[in-house]
Amino acid sequence: MPQFSDITPTLARQAIELPSWAFGNSGTRFKVFGTPGTPRTPEEKIADAAKVHELTGLAPTVALHIPWDTVDDYAALGRHAADLGIALGTINSNTFQDEDYKFGSLTHSDARIRQKAIDAHLRCIDIMHATGSTDLKIWLADGTNYPGQDSLRARQDRLAESLATIYERLAPHQRLVLEYKFFEPAFYHTDVPDWGTSLAHVSALGDRALVCLDTGHHAPGTNVEFIVMQLLRLGRLGSFDFNSRFYADDDLIVGAADPFQLFRILHEVVVGGGLDEGSPVRFMLDQCHNVEDKIPGQIRSVLNVQEMTARALMVDRAALEKAQADHDVLGANEVLMDAFQTDVRGELAQWRAARGLPADPMRAYAESGHQRRLEQERVGGTQAGWGA
Ligand code: AOS
Ligand code: ZN
Ligand code: ZN
Numbered sequence: 001m002p003q004f005s006d007i008t009p010t011l012a013r014q015a016i017e018l019p020s021w022a023f024g025n026s027g028t029r030f031k032v033f034g035t036p037g038t039p040r041t042p043e044e045k046i047a048d049a050a051k052v053h054e055l056t057g058l059a060p061t062v063a064l065h066i067p068w069d070t071v072d073d074y075a076a077l078g079r080h081a082a083d084l085g086i087a088l089g090t091i092n093s094n095t096f097q098d099e100d101y102k103f104g105s106l107t108h109s110d111a112r113i114r115q116k117a118i119d120a121h122l123r124c125i126d127i128m129h130a131t132g133s134t135d136l137k138i139w140l141a142d143g144t145n146y147p148g149q150d151s152l153r154a155r156q157d158r159l160a161e162s163l164a165t166i167y168e169r170l171a172p173h174q175r176l177v178l179e180y181k182f183f184e185p186a187f188y189h190t191d192v193p194d195w196g197t198s199l200a201h202v203s204a205l206g207d208r209a210l211v212c213l214d215t216g217h218h219a220p221g222t223n224v225e226f227i228v229m230q231l232l233r234l235g236r237l238g239s240f241d242f243n244s245r246f247y248a249d250d251d252l253i254v255g256a257a258d259p260f261q262l263f264r265i266l267h268e269v270v271v272g273g274g275l276d277e278g279s280p281v282r283f284m285l286d287q288c289h290n291v292e293d294k295i296p297g298q299i300r301s302v303l304n305v306q307e308m309t310a311r312a313l314m315v316d317r318a319a320l321e322k323a324q325a326d327h328d329v330l331g332a333n334e335v336l337m338d339a340f341q342t343d344v345r346g347e348l349a350q351w352r353a354a355r356g357l358p359a360d361p362m363r364a365y366a367e368s369g370h371q372r373r374l375e376q377e378r379v380g381g382t383q384a385g386w387g388a
Pocket of ligand 3: 217
């Protein structure tokens with residue numbers, strides 16, 4: 001098994017993008033609980049993201065959601081982020097909160113509505129130019145609720161055409177990442193339900209179109225690490241949306257529901273070169289914190305990813321390959337499990353301290369009194385959340 005010092009150069013490169021919306025209030029369709037201290041503006045969400053980076057050194061960028069994070073001056077927002085020690089990252093488009101999109105956005109049968117949805121994405125690209133963001137991430141709520149409601153085939157054709165128009169507008173340094181999800185909010189069919197459909201579309205677009213894999217967007221029992229392997233193998237894994245699911249798209253803290261699955265995913269990332277220098281794979285969180293505090297929720301999440309990455313890097317690759325070549329089934333499995341069962345928390349804490357970070361970022365945050373200060377300062381106004 002490698003020594004901890006062997007894996008620190010890779011760990012030092014790890015960067016996990018935070019979603020601005022994780023800092024806003026969110027919830028289920030039953031109730032959205034307001035949390036004292038919740039940001040009221042995009043600037044305050046960015047400040048919260050910067051706090052996570054300050055304590056962990058793991059989250060140098062924050063993703064924006066348009067229109068939730070609409071401001072007059074995006075370049076100024078970028079400067080605000082830079083002043084706080086982070087940068088603006090992926091721009092996420094939103095075509096799911098407008099009456100016009102009731103029956104679809106980029107797939108809509110009415111050319112006028114399709115154009116409106118395309119224009120929303122072109123605006124996102126303009127914002128990317130102002131912020132210096134390189135990724136446009138598209139997740140579509142498009143789909144139908146009843147068999148026969150619309151032509152499945154025609155919707156794919158319209159989607160392909162809309163995506164091509166958006167892709168054409170990207171600058172050479174920009175990328176499009178297309179996320180898939182098998183259901184919700186549409187319940188009969190979704191227009192980009194799975195990695196195969198996403199791959200078909202991005203392959204037709206060009207080299208700068210890639211797939212976004214949200215770990216919560218699969219049916220129970222799906223072998224997610226296989227998908228990771230295949231997309232890496234084909235050079236089309238653009239990004240992860242990390243979160244945990246128990247039942248469906250639960251958006252819980254990554255590594256909370258099934259740490260072993262996170263380990264298996266990160267093992268495939270390591271083996272497939274996803275953590276190598278120059279890798280096209282970006283790591284993001286896509287989570288909501290409905291009942292827990294949001295900043296420590298995000299701190300816990302990036303630490304979980306870091307810890308499981310460390311364990312995946314601890315796999316004795318030579319021993320694994322030998323056992324595999326020898327068809328030593330139990331031996332190969334043991335090599336993998338040895339790394340998974342290795343407790344790296346102590347070494348990670350020491351390594352953090354050696355780099356001037358708190359050994360225990362969760363505790364450092366709790367003891368800093370920051371949460372209390374936010375609760376006192378952020379009164380009045382409307383708390384940001386889904387739709388705000
Ligand atoms: C939706 O289920 C997707 O996971 C999206 O990536 C994202 O969570 C949504 O666009 C809200 O920002
Ligand atoms: Zn997502
Ligand atoms: Zn989701």
